[in-house]
Amino acid sequence: MAFEVDETGLRIAVFQWLREREAWNNGIFSGRELNEGITVAGRRITLKGQTGIWFPAGWAMPVSITTSNRGLYKLDEIGDDGFFTYAYRGNDPGHRDNVGLRNALRTRTPLVYFKEVEGARYQAIWPVIVLDDMPDRLCVRAAIDPAYGELKAGARFGDIDASPLDVRRYAWGQTRHRLHQNAFREMVVSAYDQRCAICRLNHPELLDAAHIIPDSDERGTPVIPNGLSLCKIHHAAYDKNILGIDPDYRVHIREDILLERDGPMLKHGLQELDGSSLIVPKRVAERPDRERLKVRFGEFRSA
Numbered sequence: 001m002a003f004e005v006d007e008t009g010l011r012i013a014v015f016q017w018l019r020e021r022e023a024w025n026n027g028i029f030s031g032r033e034l035n036e037g038i039t040v041a042g043r044r045i046t047l048k049g050q051t052g053i054w055f056p057a058g059w060a061m062p063v064s065i066t067t068s069n070r071g072l073y074k075l076d077e078i079g080d081d082g083f084f085t086y087a088y089r090g091n092d093p094g095h096r097d098n099v100g101l102r103n104a105l106r107t108r109t110p111l112v113y114f115k116e117v118e119g120a121r122y123q124a125i126w127p128v129i130v131l132d133d134m135p136d137r138l139c140v141r142a143a144i145d146p147a148y149g150e151l152k153a154g155a156r157f158g159d160i161d162a163s164p165l166d167v168r169r170y171a172w173g174q175t176r177h178r179l180h181q182n183a184f185r186e187m188v189v190s191a192y193d194q195r196c197a198i199c200r201l202n203h204p205e206l207l208d209a210a211h212i213i214p215d216s217d218e219r220g221t222p223v224i225p226n227g228l229s230l231c232k233i234h235h236a237a238y239d240k241n242i243l244g245i246d247p248d249y250r251v252h253i254r255e256d257i258l259l260e261r262d263g264p265m266l267k268h269g270l271q272e273l274d275g276s277s278l279i280v281p282k283r284v285a286e287r288p289d290r291e292r293l294k295v296r297f298g299e300f301r302s303a
């Protein structure tokens with residue numbers, strides 16, 4: 001069937017596009033760019049649409065499945081065995097979308113899983129393989145399997161050997177870690193309206209979510225009040241105790257740094273910020289936790 005070869009090639013092109021973009025967006029895509037999709041060989045492919053199980057125009061099988069439950073604590077629906085369940089559309093196992101999932105299972109066709117991490121921003125997880133159909137529970141079971149990410153010319157997905165369980169588990173462990181980090185970053189940076197809390201820089205691609213108490217510490221939970229939206233320079237300066245933030249949201253630059261003489265970055269980017277006020281989120285509940293700042297500021301003082 002000609003369309004199948006065609007669709008397989010397009011699917012591989014989608015994976016390729018995701019991989020290329022991933023290097024600079026951490027695998028996070030806006031709903032808008034996914035809805036707009038990509039153009040391959042003159043054909044536009046929408047990667048996501050209004051429904052969770054998405055078929056680009058003319059495709060026999062879905063390209064993606066999407067979950068829109070945000071928040072860090074909704075990310076753990078995937079078990080340690082690397083499987084996750086994905087609900088059917090509605091209650092009818094015979095609905096075209098659900099049949100599409102079953103066809104993907106039968107032909108071992110990999111899909112992309114878009115998981116919302118924050119306000120219409122999605123983590124792309126792929127290649128995802130549907131492994132079980134559970135019509136009595138109105139869902140399928142699926143897993144990430146790196147083996148399906150590449151395909152040699154002329155081959156079919158059905159010819160690929162599934163990865164062993166330990167490889168799939170490892171892939172899931174990596175993905176979960178990434179999801180947590182990205183969800184924390186998205187939540188924090190958006191609470192600060194995509195600005196650095198110290199210098200106001202408004203370039204999301206240069207912003208990180210810094211932890212006030214590091215995540216290696218048990219108090220260092222990934223919640224907005226333990227985060228600060230900081231540009232790359234101020235994040236590094238905060239982590240290295242070149243810069244401190246007191247519980248009253250005031251910025252302090254370490255004394256030896258204040259005495260240095262150097263170029264404009266030192267002068268304007270650090271020294272002149274000594275004594276300035278932190279820019280905090282409008283919502284009180286999202287502002288940095290003063291107790292945590294106090295603990296961390298103590299470390300800065302003794303540095």
Ligand SMILES: [Zn+2]
Binds near residue numbers: 198233
């Ligand atoms: Zn900054």
